[in-house]
Amino acid sequence: MPIPEPHHSPRRRTLRREAADLIREAIYAGVLKPGEALGDHELQSWLGFSRTPIREALNDLERIGLIEMSPQRYTRVFVPRPEDRVPILHSLGALLGGVASLTIPTTTGSERDELVTTFLAIEDAATATDRDALERTTAASVDLLLALCPNHILLDGVRDLAMGLLYRLAAVRDDLEIDWAAIATGSQLLVEATYENDGVKAGLLVAKIFRMPTPGAATGIQPERVEALANTSTS
Known part of the structure; x- marks a missing residue:
C-alpha cells in the first residue's frame, strides 16, 4: 500500500530522526518485512550510526506501532494481527x-x-x-x-x-x-x-x-x- 510521504520540517534532522526515517522507509517499502529481526550490529553496519541513536529511533518506531520489542528476546518489525x-x-x-x-x-x-x-x-x-x-x-x-x-x-x-x-x-x-x-x-x-x-x-x-x-x-x-x-x- 502506498504510504503518505512525510512532510519534513526545514530544521536539521537529528541522527535519531534520520535513523527512524530510514528504518521506517525500509519497512514501508517491504525491504524490512513483518517479523524480521532488527539487530543492533546489523543496523549499525547498514546505517553507519552508533548504537545510541539507533536504539532511540527503535523506541520511537515502537511508540507508533512499527516495531515491537521484548527485553532479552527480540526487536523486530511489528507483525500486524x-x-x-x-x-x-x-x-x-x-x-x-x-x-x-x-x-x-x-x-x-x-x-x-x-x-x-x-x-x-x-x-x-x-x-x-x-x-x-x-x-x-x-x-x-x-x-x-x-x-x-x-x-x-x-x-x-x-x-x-x-x-x-x-x-x-x-x-x-x-x-x-x-x-x-x-x-x-x-x-x-x-x-x-x-x-x-x-x-x-x-x-x-x-x-x-x-x-x-x-x-x-x-x-x-x-x-x-x-x-x-x-x-x-x-x-
Missing part, C-alpha cells in the same frame, strides 16, 4: 477526523479543489470495488490533509502515528471487509462538506468512512446518511 483491523480503523477515524475538522475550514479555493480531487478518486475506487485503487487514493487523501493541516502541534503528534496505522492496516488487507457503498456515499458527502468549508461535518464523515461509532449509533439510531447527523451537531 488481523484482530486489530477494526481498532486500527477506529483509531484512524479519530485521528484523521480531527485533522479534517481543523484543516478544511482553513483551506483556500485551490486547496479545496485538490482535496475534492482526492475524495472523488476514493469514490471512483469504491464504486469500482478496486481495493488497490482504494488504498492508493486513501493514502493520497491522508497525505494532502496532513500537508494542509494548520496546527503544527497536532500534526507532529498525528503524522507518524497515522502512517504507521495505514501500514498495519495494509498488512491485514485480505482480512478486511469493505463497505464499498458506504465509502462511496461518504466520499460524495465529504466533497459537499469541503466546498461548504464545514469542518465539523467533514470530521464526522471521515470518522464514518473509517467506521467509527457515531453519536447516533450510541443511542441505537443507525442513520443512512451522516449528513443529517452533522447538520444536527451544528444546529
Whole structure:
C-alpha cells in the first residue's frame, strides 16, 4: 500500500530522526518485512550510526506501532494481527477526523479543489470495488490533509502515528471487509462538506468512512446518511 510521504520540517534532522526515517522507509517499502529481526550490529553496519541513536529511533518506531520489542528476546518489525483491523480503523477515524475538522475550514479555493480531487478518486475506487485503487487514493487523501493541516502541534503528534496505522492496516488487507457503498456515499458527502468549508461535518464523515461509532449509533439510531447527523451537531 502506498504510504503518505512525510512532510519534513526545514530544521536539521537529528541522527535519531534520520535513523527512524530510514528504518521506517525500509519497512514501508517491504525491504524490512513483518517479523524480521532488527539487530543492533546489523543496523549499525547498514546505517553507519552508533548504537545510541539507533536504539532511540527503535523506541520511537515502537511508540507508533512499527516495531515491537521484548527485553532479552527480540526487536523486530511489528507483525500486524488481523484482530486489530477494526481498532486500527477506529483509531484512524479519530485521528484523521480531527485533522479534517481543523484543516478544511482553513483551506483556500485551490486547496479545496485538490482535496475534492482526492475524495472523488476514493469514490471512483469504491464504486469500482478496486481495493488497490482504494488504498492508493486513501493514502493520497491522508497525505494532502496532513500537508494542509494548520496546527503544527497536532500534526507532529498525528503524522507518524497515522502512517504507521495505514501500514498495519495494509498488512491485514485480505482480512478486511469493505463497505464499498458506504465509502462511496461518504466520499460524495465529504466533497459537499469541503466546498461548504464545514469542518465539523467533514470530521464526522471521515470518522464514518473509517467506521467509527457515531453519536447516533450510541443511542441505537443507525442513520443512512451522516449528513443529517452533522447538520444536527451544528444546529
